[in-house]
Amino acid sequence: MITLLSARHVLAFDGARHVLLTDGQVVMRDDEIIYVGTGYDGPVDERRDFGQSLIAPGLIDLDALTDIDHAIIDSWPTEETAPGMQWSEDYFHNRRSDVFSAAQRQAVRRFALAQLALHGVTTYMPIASEIHSSWAETSEELEGMARTSIELGLRGFLGPAYRSGINVTDGNGERVILFDEEEGLKGLADAERFLDYVDSLDHPLLTGVLLPCRIETLSDDLMRRTADLGRERDVLVRLHCLQQPAEDGFVSELTGRTVLEQLIDTGLMETRLLIPHGVVIDGTDPAARAEGGPLDVLARHGVSIIHCPLTSFHYAGMLKSFDSFAAAGINMCLGTDSFPPDLIKGIDVGTHLARIAEGRKDAGKVSAFFDAATLGGAKALGREDLGRLCAGAQADIMVASLADFRDGVVEDPLRTLILNGSARNVTDTYVAGRPVVVDGALPGVDLEALREEGQHLFEQMVAAYGERDYKGRDSSELFPAVYPALTAGQLTLDRLRWAGDLRTAR
Template structure:
């Protein structure tokens, strides 16, 4: 099957980087691009004229939310609500069940993956909160997610999250980690079992990876076993680390002053197969040392990829120091959303402007550098030179964003203008491995209004469950007060007397 897309703007690939093609065409046969240029002279079986659109390589989200968003609940509040609305130490001792049933969790996954597709993401690596789970992510849950990803048509790098400890809030309000080492061992066994499951499926769009949780929730045993298995199986590892001062303090307290980066190095995890989301609190962070003492050079030398999540970092009051410094040091930068909306376009725009603040200069991170991170950087992190680019021989993973809305303003450079004025909600069409995923802004076979209704019900259930986990068992209304008080009903007044005149 040979298919052609025609569009006003195409972000093609040439000489190792992206290049803009105006009034161009992309043609693919089966799952592979065979032509990019002004006009294709051969025969095609299907074609689509996308008009005033920007066609880009499919966006790669390596910290992709596959959950109902919790940031809307925990990113705006002060310390009186508890740090991040974590488990209480008392709840850890009596934990018994997940908030959601397996069927409800399946709905949550479908809702989240539909959101990724609607926002132009074609390749994802999942992330979900464990706050409302009994522990982490069971094997069966990821088997179900793989089925859903396959049904929608996304390219997924999947594995169940596992951990041997959980962040808790102590009665005095401080943070610590409570451990159950057997839970960690069981989680790793499930992760290996899932690698075998995906290998048995033989689906080229689904790849097994190891996804341990946050570094402070892993024992040294689990860190070492993760590194060993990744080497033996030749798989990627993604591990949240270097993302906050609380994490750094816990690691140093538990590991004789060792920093998170030193702990990763000790267990052989610093390697090209490691992806680290956030990676904010390096030595150059103002609250660490405020200067470069070699952390960036170590990341670059060992080939680690940093998953930068600018929009989520901003919402929690953090940022990289800085995007330009990481890039110039030779660190591979890729992007993640990590929260709702999974909008990498908004994320790139936020990142560009945060970099200006971090550097104190307006050219700290040009838009094109962020686009490269969302495409080529993600492909490098995955070890895939056939993703992240539109060129003959590459996989036909494409997304089209409409640029014909007057609310987007006037057009200068299509990429720069889109990042500044646009949003990923302008995605109209996408294909993964040449197969349609998003068609005219819709996902064939998915009832989006019904999915939205069910997701809202499950969000309300998740929101109510925080009370059970809270240190003081406060009511939901106390944990999540409204922005403004509800309007009081007006007083009733007697009806005015009718003025009758003769």
């Protein structure tokens, strides 16, 4: 099956970099691109012209939310409510349970994967919150998500998250980490079991990886065992670290080492390591770039940094800075890590944060960030056939419309998309040549029913926070509305009172 796609703008790859074509064409045979250019005159079975659109490589999200949105509630805490985001000690010791049933958890996954697809993501590596589980993820849970991922047609690098400890709020409202080493070892066994499952499927859209949780929730032994398994199976390892200043304190108390020392001593630096987020390193400090400094250490070990600018921004942080990390020779990738899974919006925010961090207006180039969302992600995955539109590459493609009046005038199509649009401009995607998003919809998926189910599950998730809070507060206290919520009757009564007050004031 040979399919020709055409549009006003095509972002092609010339062997070294992305280049822009006007009135371009992309031709694919089954799962592979066979031609990118203009004036194709070979045989074609199907043609689709997208008009005033940009055809570009599909986006690679290496910290992709596969959960119901939590940033919308937990990125606004006060000093009083923030401790309620964690488990209480009593919950840890006596009442641990799953918020969702197994079937509900799969519904959460379907909701999240549909969101990724509709936002132009064609390749993803998942992240979810373990706080809603009795401990962490299981092989069975990820097997279900793998089946959904294949059904929808996404390219997934998957593995169950596992940990031996968890952040807990003690009776004094302080953050501590409590451990259950047996749970950690069970999780690692599940992770290996999932690798075997993926090998048995031998599906081109599915790759098994190791996804341990945040570094402070891993014991020294679990990190060493993870490194051993990563090297033995030659699989990618992604570990959240270098994200919060408190990490070093927790790791130092547990092991007597800093985070970087721990990564080196446990052997994780010798694996195919990906790290979200890196924000605790100040790359603008010359000491960070010097020989033996943190950026030098990461670059020499071939570590890829997954920058999640939108999430950092939501949680009052930023990478200092994208340009400094890249200049040090570190492979830069992008992730979303929370809702919305919008890498276009993330690039927009990231470029502006880079300028603030560097203190200059020419920092944070759009091209560098888009490269990270495509070529950088492909490099981290060891897949030189992804993240680019050229002959021989996989036919993973995103089409973004620039035809809406609200997009304004088109200057450079990519810069216009980044500055004036969002991933909601995406109308179509292809993964391995298969249409995944078609005219803004997912064929065979009832999005309205999925939205209603997602809303119900979100409300169930929010209510569970009150059950875990160390003070036993209701979720309405932990997550107060922007403005006070009144019933219709209260609103009518208050209007009469306000009217009376106004008459008195006059």
